[in-house]
Amino acid sequence: MDIRPYRSVLYIPGSKERALDKARELPVDAIIFDLEDAVTPDAKVEARATLAQALAVGGYGARVKIIRINGLDTEWGAGDVEALRDAGADVFLLPKVNSAADVQALSDLLGNGTPIWAMMETPLGILNAAEIAAHPQLTGFVAGTNDLAKELNCRYRADRLPMQMALQTILMAARAHGVIAIDGVYNQFKDDDGLRAECEQGRDMGFDGKTLIHPAQVDVTNTAFAPSEAEIDLARRQIAAYEEVEASGQGVAVVDGKIVENLHVETAKKILAMASAISSL
Numbered sequence: 001m002d003i004r005p006y007r008s009v010l011y012i013p014g015s016k017e018r019a020l021d022k023a024r025e026l027p028v029d030a031i032i033f034d035l036e037d038a039v040t041p042d043a044k045v046e047a048r049a050t051l052a053q054a055l056a057v058g059g060y061g062a063r064v065k066i067i068r069i070n071g072l073d074t075e076w077g078a079g080d081v082e083a084l085r086d087a088g089a090d091v092f093l094l095p096k097v098n099s100a101a102d103v104q105a106l107s108d109l110l111g112n113g114t115p116i117w118a119m120m121e122t123p124l125g126i127l128n129a130a131e132i133a134a135h136p137q138l139t140g141f142v143a144g145t146n147d148l149a150k151e152l153n154c155r156y157r158a159d160r161l162p163m164q165m166a167l168q169t170i171l172m173a174a175r176a177h178g179v180i181a182i183d184g185v186y187n188q189f190k191d192d193d194g195l196r197a198e199c200e201q202g203r204d205m206g207f208d209g210k211t212l213i214h215p216a217q218v219d220v221t222n223t224a225f226a227p228s229e230a231e232i233d234l235a236r237r238q239i240a241a242y243e244e245v246e247a248s249g250q251g252v253a254v255v256d257g258k259i260v261e262n263l264h265v266e267t268a269k270k271i272l273a274m275a276s277a278i279s280s281l
C-alpha cells in the first residue's frame with residue numbers, strides 16, 4: 001500500500017531566510033514555500049532567489065516540498081514559474097483556482113509534468129471542485145479558509161458552520177478523484193486548545209492533514225492526524241478477527257460489539273499502513 005502522511009503542511013514565507021532555515025529541523029510532513037500572501041509585493045521578486053537558494057542548499061529531507069506561486073493573473077505568477085521550474089519542488093501550488101483551465105494554464109507554463117495542487121478558496125473554485133480534481137496533473141487540494149471567509153463574507157466560528165458546505169465539497173471532489181485534501185489554517189497560532197479542536201474536526205471530516213502557519217502548531221497537528229494507539233490496536237484486532245471468520249467461510253466478524261466486514265478491514269489496513277509510514281519517518 002503506497003501511503004504517505006500529510007498531517008502537517010507548514011507555510012513558510014519564501015522571503016524569510018530564518019524561517020527557511022528553521023524548517024529543516026521541524027517534524028512536518030510537507031512544506032509550502034510561499035511566494036503569495038506571506039510575501040509583500042516589494043519583496044516578491046527577491047523572494048524567488050532566496051527560495052531557489054534555500055532549495056539548492058537542501059536539507060529538507062523527506063518533507064514534501066511545495067512551492068506556492070502567485071496567481072497567473074498577477075504580474076508575478078509567470079515569473080515565479082520561470083524562476084523556480086527546475087528548483088527541485090515536488091509540487092507547485094496554484095492559489096485561487098477557479099476552474100480546470102487555471103490548472104491547465106500552469107501545466108502549460110511548467111511544461112515538465114510536475115504535480116500541481118490547487119488552493120480551494122474561491123466560490124467559483126468550490127463550485128467547480130469536481131472538474132478541477134479531475135485534471136490529470138492535479139494531485140492535491142488545500143482549503144484556503146481565510147480567502148473563503150473573505151469571499152463568502154462569513155464569520156469565523158469555532159464550529160466552522162458557514163464553511164461546512166465548501167469544506168465537504170472539497171473533500172467529495174478530492175475523494176472522487178483520488179486527490180489529497182488538506183484543511184485550512186488556524187490563525188490563532190498560540191491557542192493550542194482551539195487548534196486541537198479544529199484539527200480533530202478536520203480529521204473527523206476526512207482531511208489528510210492541516211496547513212499551519214507557525215512551528216508551535218506542529219505537534220498538536222501531528223498528533224491529531226496520526227492514528228492513535230487505540231485505533232492501531234482496534235485495527236489489528238479487526239483484521240485478526242476477520243481473517244479468523246473468513247477462514248471458516250463467513251464474511252462478518254464482531255469486535256467490541258460492532259460488525260467487521262471486508263470494507264472495515266480495508267480501513268483497518270490503511271490505518272496500519274499510515275502508522276507504519278509515520279514511524280518510518
Ligand SMILES: CC(C)(COP(=O)(O)OP(=O)(O)OC[C@H]1O[C@@H](n2cnc3c(N)ncnc32)[C@H](O)[C@@H]1OP(=O)(O)O)[C@@H](O)C(=O)NCCC(=O)NCCSC(=O)C[C@H](O)C(=O)O
Nearest residue numbers: 011012013018019022023037038144145146147213214215
Ligand atoms: C505569524 C508569524 C508572522 C509569526 O512570526 P514570528 O513573530 O517571527 O514568530 P516567532 O518569533 O514566534 O517565531 C519563532 C521561530 O519560528 C520561526 N518561524 C516562525 N514562523 C515560521 C514558519 N511559518 N515556518 C518556519 N519557521 C517559522 C521564526 O523564524 C523563529 O525562528 P528562530 O528565530 O530560529 O527561533 C510567522 O509565523 C509567519 O510569517 N507565518 C507564516 C504566515 C504565512 O505563511 N501566511 C500565508 C499562509 S496562510 C494563507 O494564506 C492560507 C490561505 O491562502 C487562505 O486563504 O486561508
Ligand SMILES: [Mg+2]
Nearest residue numbers: 121144146147
Ligand atoms: Mg488564500
